[in-house]
Amino acid sequence: xxxxAGVIGSGLFLGTGRSLATGGPxxxxxxxxxxxxxxxxxxxxxxxxxVQFPVSGSFTTYAKRFGSDSLGFAILINYWFNDACSVxxxxxxxxxxxxxxxxxxxxxxxLIFWVFLLFLNVIHVRIYGETEYWLALLKVVTIIIFFIVxxxxxxxxxxxxxxxxxxxWSHGDAPFVDGLKGFTSLFVxxxxxxxxxxxxxxxxxxxxxxxxxxxxxxxxxxWRIIIFYLFTAFFIGxxxxxxxxxxxxxxxxxxxxxxxxxxxxxxxxxxxxxxxIMTSLVSAGNHAxxxxxxxxxxxxxxxxxxxIFTRLNRYQIPYVAVIFTWLAxxxxxxxxxxxxxxxxxxxxxxxxxxxxxxxxxxxVISIRFRRGLAKQGRTDELLFKNWSYPLGxxxxxxxxxxxxxxxxxxxxxxxxxxDFFQSYIELGVFPVTFIFWWLVKKGKDRFVKLEExxxxxDRYYESKEEKEEERYASTLKGWQKxxxxxxxxxx
Numbered sequence: 001x002x003x004x005a006g007v008i009g010s011g012l013f014l015g016t017g018r019s020l021a022t023g024g025p026x027x028x029x030x031x032x033x034x035x036x037x038x039x040x041x042x043x044x045x046x047x048x049x050x051v052q053f054p055v056s057g058s059f060t061t062y063a064k065r066f067g068s069d070s071l072g073f074a075i076l077i078n079y080w081f082n083d084a085c086s087v088x089x090x091x092x093x094x095x096x097x098x099x100x101x102x103x104x105x106x107x108x109x110x111l112i113f114w115v116f117l118l119f120l121n122v123i124h125v126r127i128y129g130e131t132e133y134w135l136a137l138l139k140v141v142t143i144i145i146f147f148i149v150x151x152x153x154x155x156x157x158x159x160x161x162x163x164x165x166x167x168x169w170s171h172g173d174a175p176f177v178d179g180l181k182g183f184t185s186l187f188v189x190x191x192x193x194x195x196x197x198x199x200x201x202x203x204x205x206x207x208x209x210x211x212x213x214x215x216x217x218x219x220x221x222x223w224r225i226i227i228f229y230l231f232t233a234f235f236i237g238x239x240x241x242x243x244x245x246x247x248x249x250x251x252x253x254x255x256x257x258x259x260x261x262x263x264x265x266x267x268x269x270x271x272x273x274x275x276x277i278m279t280s281l282v283s284a285g286n287h288a289x290x291x292x293x294x295x296x297x298x299x300x301x302x303x304x305x306x307x308i309f310t311r312l313n314r315y316q317i318p319y320v321a322v323i324f325t326w327l328a329x330x331x332x333x334x335x336x337x338x339x340x341x342x343x344x345x346x347x348x349x350x351x352x353x354x355x356x357x358x359x360x361x362x363x364v365i366s367i368r369f370r371r372g373l374a375k376q377g378r379t380d381e382l383l384f385k386n387w388s389y390p391l392g393x394x395x396x397x398x399x400x401x402x403x404x405x406x407x408x409x410x411x412x413x414x415x416x417x418x419d420f421f422q423s424y425i426e427l428g429v430f431p432v433t434f435i436f437w438w439l440v441k442k443g444k445d446r447f448v449k450l451e452e453x454x455x456x457x458d459r460y461y462e463s464k465e466e467k468e469e470e471r472y473a474s475t476l477k478g479w480q481k482x483x484x485x486x487x488x489x490x491x
Contacts, residue, residue, distance in 0.1 A: 005136040005143075008228060009284025010093040011193030013277045015348060016236055017256045019189045021247040023182040025168060025237025026175030031186035032193075032233045036225035038400055039194050041392035042359045045366035046198055047218040051384035053458045054210035056294055056301075059198065059362045064302060065454065066368045068447045073304050074434035075361050076295055080325070081429065082354040083199070083292030087117070087329025089347035090285035096344065097281070100258075100274045113282065114330055121289050121322045124315040128290055135283035142276045143228055146257060149264050150235035158239075158263045168241045177242050181410040188407045188423070191359075192352035194229060196284070197221060198362065199291040209466050215384050239263065289325055296321035304437075346422055353426040356404050363396030372453035383460065 019028050046059055055061050060079055064072025091110045098109050120128055156163045169175045176183060236256040240247070244259070255277065261269030297318035300309025313319045332347075370389055373379045386392060408423025438445050462470075476484050 001133045001136040005139040005224075005228065005283075008136075008139050008143075009090060009196075009280050010277075010344070011189070011195070011348070011352075012229065012232060013257055013280055014093060014096070014255055014344075015189045015193055016233065017240075017247050017259075019186050020236060020240060020242050020256065021244070022177065023186045024174045024177035024242045027177065027183040027186055028237055029230065029233045031183065031190045032225075032229045035187060035190040035194055035403075036229055038359060038396055038403075039197060040221055040225060041388050042362050042396050042400075043197065043218050043221045044386045044388050045393045045396065046362050047214050048382065048384055048386040048389075049366065049369055051211055051214050052382060052455075052460060054214070054460050055458050056298060059358070059365065060295060060298055061302070062365050062369065063361055066365050066372060066448065068445050069441060070434045070437040070445045071361070071447075072302065073437040074430055075358065076299050076302070076304060077433045078354055078426075078430050079199075079358050080292055080295040080299065082195075082351050082358070083288045083295065084325055084328040085332055085347050085351050085354075086196070086288035087285050087292065087325070088332030089344060089351060090281040090288065091329070091333040092344045092347065093281055094278065097274055097278050101271070110333065113285070114326075114333070116282070117285050117289050118322070118326050120286050121293060121326070122313065122317055122319050125317065128286065131286060132283060135279055135286075138276065139280050139283065142273075143232065146260065147231060147235060149269075150239055150260055153239050153260055153263045154235075157265070159265070164239060166238060168238065171241050172243060174242055175237075178410075184406050185408070185410045187403045188349055188352035188356070190229075190352075191355045191403075192348045194225070195351060195355035196287060196291070197224075198355075198358060199287070209469075211383055211460060211462055212466070212470065218384075236260070289322065289329065292325035292329070293318055293322040296325050349422045350426045353404065353407065353423070354429075356400060356407070357426070357430050359396055360400040360404065363393045363400060366393040367397065368447075368450070369453075372450040373455065375450040376453070376455065378455055381455070 016028065019031070023031065049062050050058055053062070053065075060072065060076045063075045091114055094110050094113050095107075120131055154164045158164065178185075239260055240256050247256075255273070257277070258270045258273045261273045296305065296309050299305035300307055300321065309321045309324065310318065311320045366386070367390070370379070370386075370393075373382070388395075404427065408420065411419040411423050473481075473484060
């Protein structure tokens with residue numbers, strides 16, 4: 001359920017409106033499709049390594065193991081900072097949501113939310129999982145209702161009492177607003193909306209039967225991208241014009257989801273949708289704090305941070321890492337005195353580009369992982385094969401790198417310094433952290449040679465019980481197979 005909807009948050013619910021205004025309906029749909037394809041290939045590459053070595057930290061651990069110490073440090077810092085900023089982003093977005101109902105002191109609501117996230121993450125991991133399950137289920141149901149309402153609105157049950165069809169696709173500058181410049185500027189917002197899916201693999205070390213669960217997670221990625229992202233972008237572009245008043249502002253009152261619910265004539269539609277967005281922020285913030293704390297734990301266990309970050313409480317939760325990430329998210333949120341909307345835009349750019357960099361590193365490490373296996377003649381030992389190799393990982397590396405470089409070129413002409421740094425500041429963080437650790441190692445850090453890669457430590461072996469369950473599942477047919485699959489996935 002975390003894979004299906006756990007990481008859906010402000011990027012989809014709030015960011016699509018601004019993207020529609022910036023690039024138009026077709027740019028919105030295509031940017032989600034292209035980034036979605038990149039994410040799917042990335043997840044296949046990551047899943048291959050995660051099944052073989054289901055360890056806490058996942059791709060950040062593999063970056064050190066199949067890359068170098070400096071690469072491991074850089075991606076760990078990069079992704080931990082990503083999650084801390086995500087916590088701050090969800091706290092900030094909470095202010096925008098509450099402004100829909102009241103002008104009550106924004107920081108009080110966000111502080112309550114902040115403390116609640118800490119509570120969810122310092123007790124037994126089952127509480128985290130149970131909370132994410134129900135919040136994810138709520139988001140799934142709401143988005144399906146949104147699709148139904150969108151069809152009704154488009155068919156004519158709207159404020160204008162007329163059939164809409166695709167008329168907004170030929171309205172004004174649509175379907176491509178601001179041409180190629182507007183189109184390329186949407187890649188980061190799409191990456192922000194889809195970000196977090198790769199962090200599901202961070203839980204591999206705490207997942208029962210990863211050889212069964214992780215491939216199932218990868219398959220769900222494909223359908224999640226199509227249903228939750230492409231369908232959403234499609235319906236929003238159909239029903240809302242790109243020049244809708246205030247759509248490009250940071251106010252949640254103009255969230256496309258809220259607008260569509262209001263258009264159908266439901267009096268409580270706007271309030272209901274904003275309430276769902278609020279729960280989605282709890283879910284996304286909860287997930288970001290969970291993932292960030294595991295990264296801080298890995299920074300300690302791999303020798304980058306002091307060993308105090310590896311301390312566990314009686315529930316085996318890395319509580320020091322949780323508190324550290326929680327405080328960092330709170331400090332980032334503290335900068336919202338500059339304006340909640342302005343801060344959220346910066347966080348969207350930072351986290352979106354950070355996601356793209358992480359996906360690029362996963363592609364690089366996947367290629368080195370496979371080349372190392374081939375060099376040692378051990379490719380046949382793979383428990384889950386990435387069927388897209390080598391095209392998939394190379395697509396992630398080459399095209400992902402291209403997106404990273406061109407996503408902010410719209411800020412160059414006319415040049416606006418604030419917008420430029422907002423678009424590219426994260427691109428400077430990654431190489432700086434890489435060089436920093438390389439200097440700490442006094443320039444002696446090298447990428448591990450293919451023939452010296454360790455493919456034995458932490459390798460996963462199925463238990464006898466898991467093999468028996470797998471054999472039992474393969475014998476089921478018809479209704480019994482459906483019931484077993486439904487219970488495995490949703491109950």
